[in-house]
Amino acid sequence: MLEALKEEVWRANRRLVESGLVVLTWGNASGFDPGSGLVAIKPSGVDYDVMAPQDMVVVDLDGRVVEGTLNPSSDTPTHLEFYRNFQGVRGAVHTHSVEATAWAQACREIPCYGTTHADQFHGPVPVTRYLTAEEVAEAYELNTGRVIAELFRDKDPLAQPGVLVAGHAPFTWGKNPMKAVENAIALEAMARMARLTEAVRMSEPVPPLPDYILEKHYQRKHGPNAYYGQKK
Amino acid sequence: MLEALKEEVWRANRRLVESGLVVLTWGNASGFDPGSGLVAIKPSGVDYDVMAPQDMVVVDLDGRVVEGTLNPSSDTPTHLEFYRNFQGVRGAVHTHSVEATAWAQACREIPCYGTTHADQFHGPVPVTRYLTAEEVAEAYELNTGRVIAELFRDKDPLAQPGVLVAGHAPFTWGKNPMKAVENAIALEAMARMARLTEAVRMSEPVPPLPDYILEKHYQRKHGPNAYYGQKK
Amino acid sequence: MLEALKEEVWRANRRLVESGLVVLTWGNASGFDPGSGLVAIKPSGVDYDVMAPQDMVVVDLDGRVVEGTLNPSSDTPTHLEFYRNFQGVRGAVHTHSVEATAWAQACREIPCYGTTHADQFHGPVPVTRYLTAEEVAEAYELNTGRVIAELFRDKDPLAQPGVLVAGHAPFTWGKNPMKAVENAIALEAMARMARLTEAVRMSEPVPPLPDYILEKHYQRKHGPNAYYGQKK
Amino acid sequence: MLEALKEEVWRANRRLVESGLVVLTWGNASGFDPGSGLVAIKPSGVDYDVMAPQDMVVVDLDGRVVEGTLNPSSDTPTHLEFYRNFQGVRGAVHTHSVEATAWAQACREIPCYGTTHADQFHGPVPVTRYLTAEEVAEAYELNTGRVIAELFRDKDPLAQPGVLVAGHAPFTWGKNPMKAVENAIALEAMARMARLTEAVRMSEPVPPLPDYILEKHYQRKHGPNAYYGQKK
Numbered sequence A, B, C, D: 001m002l003e004a005l006k007e008e009v010w011r012a013n014r015r016l017v018e019s020g021l022v023v024l025t026w027g028n029a030s031g032f033d034p035g036s037g038l039v040a041i042k043p044s045g046v047d048y049d050v051m052a053p054q055d056m057v058v059v060d061l062d063g064r065v066v067e068g069t070l071n072p073s074s075d076t077p078t079h080l081e082f083y084r085n086f087q088g089v090r091g092a093v094h095t096h097s098v099e100a101t102a103w104a105q106a107c108r109e110i111p112c113y114g115t116t117h118a119d120q121f122h123g124p125v126p127v128t129r130y131l132t133a134e135e136v137a138e139a140y141e142l143n144t145g146r147v148i149a150e151l152f153r154d155k156d157p158l159a160q161p162g163v164l165v166a167g168h169a170p171f172t173w174g175k176n177p178m179k180a181v182e183n184a185i186a187l188e189a190m191a192r193m194a195r196l197t198e199a200v201r202m203s204e205p206v207p208p209l210p211d212y213i214l215e216k217h218y219q220r221k222h223g224p225n226a227y228y229g230q231k232k
Helices: A003-018 A076-085 A098-105 A133-137 A140-151 A177-202 A211-222 B003-018 B076-085 B098-105 B133-137 B140-151 B177-202 B211-222 C003-018 C076-085 C098-105 C133-137 C140-151 C177-202 C211-222 D003-018 D076-085 D098-105 D133-137 D140-151 D177-202 D211-222
Strands: A027-033 A038-041 A057-060 A065-067 A091-095 A162-164 A170-174 B027-033 B038-041 B057-060 B065-067 B091-095 B162-164 B170-174 C027-033 C038-041 C057-060 C065-067 C091-095 C162-164 C170-174 D027-033 D038-041 D057-060 D065-067 D091-095 D162-164 D170-174
Touching: A003 A027, A003 A038, A003 A091, A003 A177, A027 A076, A027 A177, A038 A076, A076 A091, A076 A140, A076 A170, A091 A177, A098 A162, A098 A170, A098 A177, A098 C177, A133 A140, A133 D211, A162 A177, A170 A177, A177 B098, A177 B177, A177 C177, A211 D133, B003 B027, B003 B038, B003 B091, B003 B177, B027 B076, B027 B177, B038 B076, B076 B091, B076 B140, B076 B170, B091 B177, B098 B162, B098 B170, B098 B177, B133 B140, B133 C211, B162 B177, B170 B177, B177 D098, B177 D177, B211 C133, C003 C027, C003 C038, C003 C091, C003 C177, C027 C076, C027 C177, C038 C076, C076 C091, C076 C140, C076 C170, C091 C177, C098 C162, C098 C170, C098 C177, C098 D177, C133 C140, C162 C177, C170 C177, C177 D177, D003 D027, D003 D038, D003 D091, D003 D177, D027 D076, D027 D177, D038 D076, D076 D091, D076 D140, D076 D170, D091 D177, D098 D162, D098 D170, D098 D177, D133 D140, D162 D177, D170 D177
Parallel strands: none
Antiparallel strands: A027 A038, A027 A091, A038 A057, A057 A065, A091 A170, A162 A170, B027 B038, B027 B091, B038 B057, B057 B065, B091 B170, B162 B170, C027 C038, C027 C091, C038 C057, C057 C065, C091 C170, C162 C170, D027 D038, D027 D091, D038 D057, D057 D065, D091 D170, D162 D170
C-alpha cells in the first residue's frame, strides 16, 4: 500500500544522507497521505545503505503500525504530532545536523541575519523550552511534538518550516517529504551562516598585509609586467 | 543563437556547483556577448542536475527575453547592471557561499590579510550599504545592481572583481563566465582565511605539550631508536 | 588463524578512513577474541590503500606477535590494556580526529550538551591526566593504557566507550571493532557540537536583517506574487 | 631527462590536489636530483587536470630552464634556495592551505599542543618576519627563500620540515617530493588542531543537558527497556 509515498519517503531519506546532514543513523524522514490518514516513515536504527522503499513503515495517526515488519523510527510520535496539528504539512524530517544542533544545544533561536534565511523562513527559527521531567518520563517523543506544536500555536508552520528542540536538535517539515529535506538542508546552512556572522561581526580587523607586498603580488599576476602563469 | 555562450554559461554554472559554493539552487552565472549586446543566464530555481546548455535564457540589456521558454534568474536585473556599467566584464556570478555571506551579513568589508587575497583582488573586498526601503519596494534586483555600481564608481571592476551586498551575499565578475566563477571560488577562500586570521591573531597561546612528551613522540618516530612503522 | 576477526578488523580500519577521521596513517583499530585470548590489530605505519585482511597482525595479551610478518601498531600495548581490563570490550580504535583531539589537547572533558551525546555516552567524555616523565620514559604506550584504565576504575567502559588522553587524542572501544569505529565517529561529532554549542551560547545577537528586506525576500519566493523560480 | 623525478614530482602535485590543500592553481611541488644538481618543478598557473609528467620543467640550481617549454612555477627561486641550503632535502611544496595560511597571515608560530604535532615536527612551526620593501622590490621570490633560510640557520630542516611565511602561506619540504606533500598535509591538520585547541581551552562550560533528559536518551537506546532500533 501507498507505494508512491513509501518511494517518496525513501528518496527523501536517501537525500538526507547524501546531503551530509546525517551521521551514522541519526536522522529520519516521513510523509503523510491525507486521503488515507496514513504516514510512511523510516524504520528505526536501520543502515541507510541497505534500506529499500518497501522497508518504510506505514502507521496511522495514532501510531499503530498498519504495514511493515520493522519498528518505525522511535521519533514517530513526534512526526505524527506535526501531521495532526500543522495544516498542509505532508513531510517531516529530523536530523542531528551539526550546526543547527549547536544552536539547539545552546537554547538559542536563530536570528534572521540575511536574505539566505529570509528566502526560506519568515522570521527567526524558534527554539522550544526544555521538556519537563514529567514530560520526559511519560510519552517523551509525543511530548516533544506537543512542545513544538505549543510553540507554533500562533505561527504558520509552512512559513516557518522548522524548529530547534532545546538540548536536542532540529525538526523541519514541508508540503511534501522532499521539501522537508530541502528545509533541513537550508536550516543547516542558515545556522552555520548565523554563527559565522556573529563571529565576524564581533571580531575586529587586525594588521593588514603591508601595501608593498599587496602591490607586488597583484602586479606580478595582473600588472603590465606580470610573470605568473604561461604567456598568453 | 549564441550557442557557444550558452554552453560557456552552462559550464560555469556546473563548475559553481562542483566547487561546493552552491546550496540547493542558490547561485547563478551569466555571460555577456558585447557584439550582439545579449546576455545568457541560468533559468530561475531550476535544479543543476537537469539543466542543459539550451536551457540558458537569452535576454537583452533591458532584460527582455530574446530566447528561451524558462524564466531567467530572478537576479537577472543585477547582472545586467554589471554589463551596462563595468567596462570589459563579460561574466558574472552570484552565490550564497557560506564564508563570504557571513561577511556580507556582518556588513564588513574583507581586509587584505595576505598574498592569497592580493593575488586576486587589488585591495579589500568592499561591502555595499543596505538598500533603503524604497529601493527594495521598487525594482529591488535592479537597485541591488545600482548600489553595487555606485560603490564601484571610482574603482576598477576588473581589479576588484567582486563585492559583498550587505545582508545578502557576494557577487563576482570577470572577463568571461569561468573567470567570474574562479573569482567566486577565490573570494570564498579569502573570506574563510580572513575570518580565521582574526581568530588566530586575537587568540593567545595556551599551555603547550610537556617537553618530555614532545621528545618521546618525535624520537619514537624519527630518532635513532625509532620503532614506529615498518623496518626499512 | 582468526581469519574472521582479521577481516572484521580490516573492515573497521577501512571504515575509519572512509569516515574522514584519519589523516595520513594516524589511526588504528583492533579486535579481541576472548576464546583464544588473541588480538588482531593494524600493522604500524602502513598505507590504508594497500592493506589487506591478511596484513593484520595477531598478538597475545602480552603483546607477543603470534602471526604476521609486519610490526603491529605502535599503540598495541594501549589496546591490550583495554582488553585486559574492560569486561565485554572486544574492539578498540585510536584516531587523531581533529575535533576530539582539540579537546584532548585543551585537557578538557567534553560536557554532555545534548541528546546526540546522551544517545552514545552515559555522561561527559573524560580526559586523562598527562603521563608523568617516568611513565613516558618506560613503557610509554602501556602506561597510556594504564592511565586510561585508572580513570575508568569506577566507570562502566561500555556505557562510556571512549576517552581523551591529555595532549594526545581519543581512544574508543565497544562490543566489537565496528562498534568501536562507530563510537569514534560519534565522538568526533559530539566534540564538534560541544565546541560550537559553547561558541553559540557565549556569542550574542548582532543587528538583524532589516524587516523590509526580510519581507521582500520571503514574499518574492513564497508570497501571492512570487516571481522566483518557474511557473508551476 | 630525469623522467623518474618528473613522474615523482607530477605525482606529488596530483596528491596535493587530491588532499584538498589546493584551491584553483595555488600550489606547487618540486623535486631535486643531487647527482645532476637539477630540479623538476610544476609549470606556473597550469590546471592540475591537464598537467602530465612531461610538463614538469627542469631547471638548474641557478634557475635556468634546462628542459621544458612552459614557464616554471613563479615560486621556483624559493624552492631552489631550499635545495642550495638544506642538507638532505630533495622535495619541496608550497600551498595556500587555509588553516596554515591563517597562522601565516596572523604572523604567529604554531605551538606544539599535542602528539600529532610532535610526531611530525620537532617543536613549534616557525614563522618568518615580513620581507622588507627592498627585498620585495628586487628578487622577491629569491628573498622569500633567503628569509626562510635565515630563520633555519640554527635549525635542522629535516626535523622541522616546514615554515610559515608572514602574510603569505606555508612551505614544507622533505627527503623526497612525496614526503614534502605529507608534511604539507600534516601541517594543515596541526594548524587546524592548534586553532581549535586554543578555542576550546579559552572557552568555558555552559549549562549542560538536564540529567533527566540525558538519562532518558541513554536508557531508551541502551537500557534494559531500550526501544530504539530493531529487535536483536
